[in-house]
Amino acid sequence: MNLEQLLAKFKNSDRFQKCVTRWEVIPPRPPEYEPFPDFLDKRLIYALDKKGIHSLYSHQARALEEVSKGNSVVVVTPTASGKTLCYNLPVLSTILRDKESRAIYLFPTKALSQDQVAELMEIIEVMGEDIKTFTYDGDTPPSARVAIRKDGHIVVTNPDMLHTGILPHHTKWIKLFSNLKYVVIDELHTYRGVFGSHTANVIRRLHRICRFYGSNPVFICCSATISNPRELAEKLTGKSMVLIDKNGAPSGEKNIIFYNPPVVNRQLGIRKSSLLEAKDLALEFLKNGIKTIVFSRSRLAVEVMLTYLKEGMRNTLYGSEAVRGYRGGYLPRERREIEKGLRDGRILGVVSTNALELGIDIGGLDVSVIVGYPGSIASTWQQAGRAGRRSAVSASILVASSSPLDQYIINHPDYFFDSPPESGLINPDNLYILVSHIKCAAFELPFEDGEKFGVETTQEILSFLENEKILRHVGGRWHWMAEAFPAEEVSLRSATTENFVIVDITGEPRVIGEVDRVSAPMLIHEEAIYIHGGQQYQVEKLDYEEKKAYVRKVDVDYYTDANLAVEIKVLDVIKERLRTKESEKYYGEVLVRSMATMFKKIKFFTHENVGSGPIHLPPEEMHTTAFWFTVPENLPNLTPEGLKAGLAGLCNVLVNIAPLYLLCDPKDIRGVIHVKSPFTQKPTIYIYDAYPGGVGFAERLYQMDDSLLKAARQVILECDCDDGCPSCVGPLEEVGAGSKAFALKLIQGVLDD
Numbered sequence: 001m002n003l004e005q006l007l008a009k010f011k012n013s014d015r016f017q018k019c020v021t022r023w024e025v026i027p028p029r030p031p032e033y034e035p036f037p038d039f040l041d042k043r044l045i046y047a048l049d050k051k052g053i054h055s056l057y058s059h060q061a062r063a064l065e066e067v068s069k070g071n072s073v074v075v076v077t078p079t080a081s082g083k084t085l086c087y088n089l090p091v092l093s094t095i096l097r098d099k100e101s102r103a104i105y106l107f108p109t110k111a112l113s114q115d116q117v118a119e120l121m122e123i124i125e126v127m128g129e130d131i132k133t134f135t136y137d138g139d140t141p142p143s144a145r146v147a148i149r150k151d152g153h154i155v156v157t158n159p160d161m162l163h164t165g166i167l168p169h170h171t172k173w174i175k176l177f178s179n180l181k182y183v184v185i186d187e188l189h190t191y192r193g194v195f196g197s198h199t200a201n202v203i204r205r206l207h208r209i210c211r212f213y214g215s216n217p218v219f220i221c222c223s224a225t226i227s228n229p230r231e232l233a234e235k236l237t238g239k240s241m242v243l244i245d246k247n248g249a250p251s252g253e254k255n256i257i258f259y260n261p262p263v264v265n266r267q268l269g270i271r272k273s274s275l276l277e278a279k280d281l282a283l284e285f286l287k288n289g290i291k292t293i294v295f296s297r298s299r300l301a302v303e304v305m306l307t308y309l310k311e312g313m314r315n316t317l318y319g320s321e322a323v324r325g326y327r328g329g330y331l332p333r334e335r336r337e338i339e340k341g342l343r344d345g346r347i348l349g350v351v352s353t354n355a356l357e358l359g360i361d362i363g364g365l366d367v368s369v370i371v372g373y374p375g376s377i378a379s380t381w382q383q384a385g386r387a388g389r390r391s392a393v394s395a396s397i398l399v400a401s402s403s404p405l406d407q408y409i410i411n412h413p414d415y416f417f418d419s420p421p422e423s424g425l426i427n428p429d430n431l432y433i434l435v436s437h438i439k440c441a442a443f444e445l446p447f448e449d450g451e452k453f454g455v456e457t458t459q460e461i462l463s464f465l466e467n468e469k470i471l472r473h474v475g476g477r478w479h480w481m482a483e484a485f486p487a488e489e490v491s492l493r494s495a496t497t498e499n500f501v502i503v504d505i506t507g508e509p510r511v512i513g514e515v516d517r518v519s520a521p522m523l524i525h526e527e528a529i530y531i532h533g534g535q536q537y538q539v540e541k542l543d544y545e546e547k548k549a550y551v552r553k554v555d556v557d558y559y560t561d562a563n564l565a566v567e568i569k570v571l572d573v574i575k576e577r578l579r580t581k582e583s584e585k586y587y588g589e590v591l592v593r594s595m596a597t598m599f600k601k602i603k604f605f606t607h608e609n610v611g612s613g614p615i616h617l618p619p620e621e622m623h624t625t626a627f628w629f630t631v632p633e634n635l636p637n638l639t640p641e642g643l644k645a646g647l648a649g650l651c652n653v654l655v656n657i658a659p660l661y662l663l664c665d666p667k668d669i670r671g672v673i674h675v676k677s678p679f680t681q682k683p684t685i686y687i688y689d690a691y692p693g694g695v696g697f698a699e700r701l702y703q704m705d706d707s708l709l710k711a712a713r714q715v716i717l718e719c720d721c722d723d724g725c726p727s728c729v730g731p732l733e734e735v736g737a738g739s740k741a742f743a744l745k746l747i748q749g750v751l752d753d
């Protein structure tokens with residue numbers, strides 16, 4: 001069966017239709033063409049012609065026109081709409097006219113830059129022109145660096161390298177900075193939060209250096225759909241932008257299907273596992289030879305799903321090797337091989353984390369199966385957008401898990417289809433981030449008296465740095481005087497970049513993958529089953545000091561999942577308020593200690609718990625910001641067990657629905673409860689930012705007041721279960737009996753209505 005026939009079969013299946021809460025059909029759209037503009041260099045038109053491109057899509061033509069007038073632009077484009085021409089054409093055209101011209105391309109990850117360089121090289125090769133494009137990142141050998149600085153027309157890099165490897169050494173890059181005509185920022189929507197705020201400051205530094213060497217580049221940004229592309233681009237680059245969001249590329253019919261697995265026990269609120277339902281759906285497509293991508297929310301979920309799909313494909317025409325995994329922790333070589341296999345059709349299906357949301361070139365896919373709501377509307381559209389071709393029908397199926405957020409989205413499809421995707425939010429003036437870049441900027445070039453770096457208070461910050469003996473004020477300028485090299489100490493990304501390597505010692509020892517430090521205690525503790533590409537390994541030894549895990553191939557019928565114990569300690573109160581009915585609320589700084597304490601062995605397919613073991617590893621500590629509030633403890637008929645169950649249930653609901661109000665990813669915040677808090681002396685619920693230093697979510701929760709509690713009450717009241725379930729307060733075996741009723745009682749005790 002082909003995809004259309006399969007979709008027709010689903011449409012006529014009662015079993016399938018019973019689970020569908022929305023089937024949205026987005027009609028096909030014809031292309032809108034424009035001729036090549038007159039100012040486009042003839043050599044370029046020749047090269048495009050050779051590649052089979054005889055005209056432009058309207059959005060490409062519009063981008064060219066605006067850029068030719070000297071305007072900076074932000075182009076909003078879906079996957080496969082030919083966005084790279086929006087920047088490659090103006091850049092190449094300018095270099096062809098004036099060989100001294102230079103451009104910088106910024107990509108958020110290395111993998112993306114490699115794809116785009118390949119495409120650019122192709123055009124240059126067809127033209128037979130001497131235009132030098134180089135990738136400059138951590139892997140660039142020192143021997144090549146001199147040539148790149150001198151001769152590179154187009155320097156492809158990432159913000160981290162610009163920050164530590166290029167700007168501080170600007171005197172070696174005089175040619176680049178004196179002749180810089182364009183800065184290209186692709187995947188603009190990824191520059192959010194802490195990373196975006198840092199990058200905005202790196203670009204402020206870039207502007208200073210350009211002014212010094214007398215250049216004033218035009219910025220060309222490309223973004224996936226977010227609600228505020230122009231605002232984000234302007235904040236990130238400090239330039240006013242022309243927004244180009246009318247896409248002229250064609251697309252085939254798209255089916256977006258919201259699928260809620262059937263209820264198997266109403267009282268307990270238990271639905272069929274989203275993983276198993278999604279597996280069955282994906283296999284229907286794969287067995288019919290339809291190219292399918294499955295998105296899972298965690299690395300472990302990717303490997304479990306992959307294990308199931310390989311098993312399901314084993315005795316088919318295509319075989320188990322037709323399905324591959326793709327996630328963080330695979331080595332670059334393995335990733336490239338999988339990307340290539342997808343492009344040339346050797347690989348039929350791929351199971352991925354959101355790593356494949358970005359514009360990595362994996363060719364056309366027909367179906368995406370999204371296991372669990374990805375956490376934001378923007379992410380969901382990007383994952384859905386991974387399926388879709390210019391002319392053929394495609395489908396995306398969102399399979400909901402039983403979490404409250406998933407159940408809310410799947411049962412309120414209008415919320416999803418009618419709301420704009422989340423905004424990309426950055427705060428370049430966050431004092432902590434700003435000051436660290438003012439230091440870097442001062443190292444690069446002394447500040448002049450009266451010079452502004454983003455904020456009006458720049459001079460005050462410079463005085464502060466003088467008091468700290470970091471700068472020296474002489475002759476109307478602020479000079480760097482500290483010894484250290486400031487950029488090295490500032491990381492643009494919130495997550496640590498330290499990795500543990502995984503060494504397979506089944507035969508000759510060899511490195512097979514990596515795990516970031518924060519996840520290591522959960523995924524590669526001793527005795528853990530580490531699954532990589534569907535192959536199982538058991539961790540024999542974890543060398544925490546050397547950051548190495550030694551694993552051996554095994555064949556078992558279970559996987560492991562670790563429990564994380566979290567302790568929280570209040571360090572400082574920033575704001576506090578007494579609410580009515582003896583509830584206090586606070587916003588402040590906390591220390592969070594998390595420690596993997598034990599692991600469970602979980603049987604494949606049935607997901608039953610078949611054993612457990614202890615984990616002995618040091619805790620991870622994080623200093624961040626939190627919102628916390630107390631609940632009254634002396635409510636009628638509230639036993640100590642009931643209080644605990646109510647707190648745990650209420651905390652779960654709050655943490656699950658808060659992302660709807662904060663427009664953040666569910667991973668951005670976490671919750672903890674204290675039956676009697678050492679700080680408040682009362683039963684207390686804490687919700688904290690899951691990033692060192694905090695990024696502002698806890699503060700917004702503090703300001704939000706009672707609306708979050710009211711929303712929590714609504715979720716609990718609307719749930720069909722009797723006593724509590726995963727779709728409201730959480731699984732009863734985790735939160736305790738009676739959680740639903742007790743959580744409602746606590747809300748009542750806090751609210752004044």
Ligand SMILES: [Zn+2]
Binds near residue numbers: 719726729
């Ligand atoms: Zn429920």
